[in-house]
Amino acid sequence: MGTTGPEPLRLEMRGITKTFPGTVACEEIDFDLRRGEIHALVGQNGAGKSTLIKILAGIHPRDAGEILIEGKPVEHLSPRIAHDLGMRFIHQELNLVPQFNVAENIVLGDPYPLRKPTRLIDWRGLNRHVGGILENLNIPIDPRRSVQSLTVAEQWMVAIARALYSKGNVLVMDEPTSSLARDDVRELFALVKSLAAKGTSIVYISHRLEEIFELAERVTVLKDSRKVLTTEVASLTLGELVRHLVGGRLQELFPTIEEGRTLGDPVLEVSDLSATDGRPSDLSFVVRGREVLGVTGLLGAGHNELADLLFGVRGRVASGRIALAGTAYAPRNARHAVSRGVALVPAERRSQGVVGEMPLWENVILAHLRRFLIDPVTRIVDRKRARRSTGEQMKALQIVATGPDQEVRNLSGGNQQKVVLAKWLLESPRLLILSEPTRGIDVSAKAEIYALVRELADRGSGILFISTEAEELAGVCDRVLVLRDGRLVEELPREALTAHRIMEACYGE
Amino acid sequence: MSRRVGGRNVVRRRFEWIVLKGGRYGTVLGLLVLFGVFAALKPNVFFTGRNILNIFNQISLLGICAAGLTVCLVLNEFDLSIGAVATLGAVLAAGWLPHTHPAIGVVGVIAVCAGIGLVNGLIITTLRVSSFMTTLGTMTVLTGFSYWYTSGSGSILYSGIPKGFLQIGKGSFLHIPYLIFFMVGVLVVLHVLLNHTTTGRRMYAVGGSPEAARFAGISARRLKILGFVLSGSLAGLTGVLLVARLGLAEPTIGDRFLFDSFTVAFLGAASIRVGRFHILGTLIGTLIMGTIFNGFTLLDVPYHLQLIVQGAILIAAVSSAGFWMNLLQAVRLQAAGRSGRRGEKGASGDV
Numbered sequence: 001m002g003t004t005g006p007e008p009l010r011l012e013m014r015g016i017t018k019t020f021p022g023t024v025a026c027e028e029i030d031f032d033l034r035r036g037e038i039h040a041l042v043g044q045n046g047a048g049k050s051t052l053i054k055i056l057a058g059i060h061p062r063d064a065g066e067i068l069i070e071g072k073p074v075e076h077l078s079p080r081i082a083h084d085l086g087m088r089f090i091h092q093e094l095n096l097v098p099q100f101n102v103a104e105n106i107v108l109g110d111p112y113p114l115r116k117p118t119r120l121i122d123w124r125g126l127n128r129h130v131g132g133i134l135e136n137l138n139i140p141i142d143p144r145r146s147v148q149s150l151t152v153a154e155q156w157m158v159a160i161a162r163a164l165y166s167k168g169n170v171l172v173m174d175e176p177t178s179s180l181a182r183d184d185v186r187e188l189f190a191l192v193k194s195l196a197a198k199g200t201s202i203v204y205i206s207h208r209l210e211e212i213f214e215l216a217e218r219v220t221v222l223k224d225s226r227k228v229l230t231t232e233v234a235s236l237t238l239g240e241l242v243r244h245l246v247g248g249r250l251q252e253l254f255p256t257i258e259e260g261r262t263l264g265d266p267v268l269e270v271s272d273l274s275a276t277d278g279r280p281s282d283l284s285f286v287v288r289g290r291e292v293l294g295v296t297g298l299l300g301a302g303h304n305e306l307a308d309l310l311f312g313v314r315g316r317v318a319s320g321r322i323a324l325a326g327t328a329y330a331p332r333n334a335r336h337a338v339s340r341g342v343a344l345v346p347a348e349r350r351s352q353g354v355v356g357e358m359p360l361w362e363n364v365i366l367a368h369l370r371r372f373l374i375d376p377v378t379r380i381v382d383r384k385r386a387r388r389s390t391g392e393q394m395k396a397l398q399i400v401a402t403g404p405d406q407e408v409r410n411l412s413g414g415n416q417q418k419v420v421l422a423k424w425l426l427e428s429p430r431l432l433i434l435s436e437p438t439r440g441i442d443v444s445a446k447a448e449i450y451a452l453v454r455e456l457a458d459r460g461s462g463i464l465f466i467s468t469e470a471e472e473l474a475g476v477c478d479r480v481l482v483l484r485d486g487r488l489v490e491e492l493p494r495e496a497l498t499a500h501r502i503m504e505a506c507y508g509e
Numbered sequence: 510m511s512r513r514v515g516g517r518n519v520v521r522r523r524f525e526w527i528v529l530k531g532g533r534y535g536t537v538l539g540l541l542v543l544f545g546v547f548a549a550l551k552p553n554v555f556f557t558g559r560n561i562l563n564i565f566n567q568i569s570l571l572g573i574c575a576a577g578l579t580v581c582l583v584l585n586e587f588d589l590s591i592g593a594v595a596t597l598g599a600v601l602a603a604g605w606l607p608h609t610h611p612a613i614g615v616v617g618v619i620a621v622c623a624g625i626g627l628v629n630g631l632i633i634t635t636l637r638v639s640s641f642m643t644t645l646g647t648m649t650v651l652t653g654f655s656y657w658y659t660s661g662s663g664s665i666l667y668s669g670i671p672k673g674f675l676q677i678g679k680g681s682f683l684h685i686p687y688l689i690f691f692m693v694g695v696l697v698v699l700h701v702l703l704n705h706t707t708t709g710r711r712m713y714a715v716g717g718s719p720e721a722a723r724f725a726g727i728s729a730r731r732l733k734i735l736g737f738v739l740s741g742s743l744a745g746l747t748g749v750l751l752v753a754r755l756g757l758a759e760p761t762i763g764d765r766f767l768f769d770s771f772t773v774a775f776l777g778a779a780s781i782r783v784g785r786f787h788i789l790g791t792l793i794g795t796l797i798m799g800t801i802f803n804g805f806t807l808l809d810v811p812y813h814l815q816l817i818v819q820g821a822i823l824i825a826a827v828s829s830a831g832f833w834m835n836l837l838q839a840v841r842l843q844a845a846g847r848s849g850r851r852g853e854k855g856a857s858g859d860v
Contacts, residue, residue: 095721109725
């Protein structure tokens with residue numbers, strides 16, 4: 001769109017700062033959006049993207065900073081006000097009503113066409129109306145289809161159509177392509193570009209960097225809660241973008257890995273493993289004692305699913321063999337996994353890792369209650385001993401809390417994660433699986449967790465370190481497997497481990 | 510395209526079709542089977558026009574009460590106070606009607622019950638207490654009130670209820686009892702409300718995906734309050750009509766409507782549009798209950814056995830709907846795996 005004269009920006013955020021107890025989520029971030037622009041917002045997990053967007057959506061109030069829409073300052077934002085100002089947010093969950101068909105989802109929240117005398121809904125009119133809108137947008141979907149029968153790409157298109165139907169002029173799209181096939185991505189991009197050409201401004205959040213070069217005009221990089229830069233995409237190369245994204249982190253963040261150690265016997269042997277949903281597919285690998293094996297990929301590549309699959313809590317094995325310390329292992333459920341010496345630090349800390357309402361000591365002994373019974377008949381827990389053990393663990397793992405009785409929900413994310421680790425370290429597990437262990441925790445806690453992981457490996461455990469963050473994989477692991485669409489695409493040995501190399505492997509080419 | 514694969518696909522599609530229909534029409538089929546069994550066992554008594562009308566007459570009040578509850582369930586909320594509100598409606602009607610004009614009395618009672626629904630709705634939406642706990646509380650309070658209200662007259666109120674009012678419960682038009690008209694009227698109005706008005710569709714949206722509704726700017730608060738007002742009013746109407754039918758009121762008179770309404774609404778949610786509460790389903794559920802009750806009575810099956818069968822049927826119906834759905838999903842997943850398509854949905858986002 002050619003602009004003449006100083007046209008006000010559609011959206012301007014200046015000096016946005018937001019702190020949560022224990023962490024700074026956004027620090028002095030500037031962000032702006034022109035009319036009809038596609039502006040990519042990138043950053044690693046925990047860089048502050050989500051918080052920035054939630055501030056814009058009126059979900060979190062900002063601590064400091066200004067927001068201007070069409071040049072006018074907006075003091076207070078609520079979801080309602082943001083909606084009225086034309087801002088539309090499409091998250092990965094898409095927020096469609098699963099029971100409704102396409103037409104009803106598109107008019108959701110707006111008036112339905114009504115029949116004249118009765119004021120009842122004119123279903124035929126609705127379908128015709130929505131059909132026309134979809135046709136205008138070149139979206140070939142029958143408005144009468146149920147949204148549950150649509151592919152993810154089609155659901156995205158429906159969500160976009162709804163945003164436009166309700167007169168949105170700023171569209172924030174969070175990771176639209178993470179679960180799409182390449183052809184679907186192309187279709188979606190065509191739609192997004194045509195919207196921008198008609199004047200809709202788009203904030204595009206994605207971990208797939210190559211897409212940004214295909215789609216966006218400008219890109220803003222966030223890192224560690226701050227803005228690194230905003231620039232025209234054309235002035236960057238992929239390599240430069242990755243460098244900005246990863247940055248020069250402190251080397252002390254990661255423990256030193258002793259070269260030329262002798263690894264132990266194989267702890268976990270997986271051959272031709274496929275899950276029923278294809279994540280993973282035909283995967284083979286071995287984890288030895290004293291080894292940290294990283295597994296990574298883009299969101300949805302199957303690495304996170306692998307953790308749940310091996311622990312027996314989600315997904316089902318379709319084919320393949322698994323052996324633990326030389327004997328066959330078929331994951332059934334968590335109890336079975338624990339009895340075979342497998343431990344999991346799950347990705348969803350709050351819901352799967354800790355019981356927030358329980359004190360620290362109860363969380364720590366949770367998986368090994370039997371060791372703390374006074375006698376096996378009454379099954380009464382020896383609290384004194386449990387507290388003492390917890391105290392020892394707190395000291396060993398440097399858990400910062402008022403004492404073993406503090407409720408876990410009041411701890412910071414990093415300390416909660418250490419509680420999860422303490423739970424498994426009571427008895428050294430044969431195999432420790434960590435899934436996104438440092439998600440949403442601050443840098444110093446990350447460093448401590450990396451050190452703990454290495455220490456545990458040195459004591460003989462095999463470790464499967466599953467993560468989406470290239471940097472930490474490069475810093476902690478002995479080897480890294482890269483998955484794409486559930487399949488192993490590359491295995492990177494220690495010598496080749498750099499964040500850059502891992503990211504390249506994830507993005508393909 | 511080999512022929513073998515095509516054949517397998519056809520088989521799979523047939524199987525899917527059967528599973529899908531089995532899930533949808535299982536309860537309807539169950540109803541027909543029940544009908545057939547009773548008709549075979551008692552051909553001269555059960556399957557007669559008079560008895561069919563009788564069944565409808567017997568279920569009419571339950572249909573009204575359960576329809577109100579269905580609205581709350583559509584909103585994904587519970588209303589446990591309906592039994593107590595029906596009792597309250599009954600004792601207030603029996604207490605007031607001897608002294609007031611019937612129309613004023615009836616409207617007054619229903620207004621009070623609507624008011625209780627309003628209070629429920631306000632507590633749930635403003636104080637953000639779960640509907641389960643809130644209505645459990647109001648249920649207990651109202652039960653206490655009904656005991657107190659009837660305590661002066663030996664727990665039973667029956668004297669002085671006008672004859673004309675009692676005629677509502679006993680009379681008929683074209684051989685069809687008045688109560689059936691009440692039920693049909695309520696069901697039609699609520700069916701249209703839920704399926705053909707903006708308000709109703711938004712109720713489904715709020716119940717089905719509260720987040721999506723919120724992001725679309727729909728106010729759940731007003732809809733929920735309306736839902737509880739409707740369920741309160743209809744429970745009140747049930748109570749009033751109970752008095753018209755029985756000619757008396759006592760403080761446990763409405764208790765059964767709580768459990769029965771939930772039973773039939775959940776039976777309904779296992780029918781046709783599986784997993785969703787809807788008025789047509791509630792009607793089917795009510796008919797199943799009515800048929801069992803009627804048939805068993807004709808066969809002289811003792812009451813305790815009726816209860817046991819009723820409970821078993823509820824569990825069977827609700828779990829079978831889930832079973833069918835799981836089966837369907839398994840079939841589809843396997844098919845998807847075979848043709849190499851990927852399951853959808855990635856992992857959740859970042860912080």
